[in-house]
Amino acid sequence: xxxxxxxxxxxxxxxxxxxxxxxxxxxxxHSFYESEQSATAKHTLSPVxxxxxxxxxITSQSLTS
Numbered sequence: 001x002x003x004x005x006x007x008x009x010x011x012x013x014x015x016x017x018x019x020x021x022x023x024x025x026x027x028x029x030h031s032f033y034e035s036e037q038s039a040t041a042k043h044t045l046s047p048v049x050x051x052x053x054x055x056x057x058i059t060s061q062s063l064t065s
Contacts, residue, residue: 007036
């Protein structure tokens with residue numbers, strides 16, 4: 001909740017959740033979620049390596065062979 005409150009302060013958005021109707025709250029939370037997703041993506045050090053590029057998966061049969 002602290003991250004959301006800080007974001008609301010930065011954006012100069014009303015922080016009193018009781019004053020929002022359902023649609024307004026949904027819009028605010030959607031905007032918050034999008035901004036956090038994009039901020040997280042900017043701080044990612046490297047892309048995720050697809051598992052398919054790692055070769056054959058380990059299976060229970062390969063462990064007993």
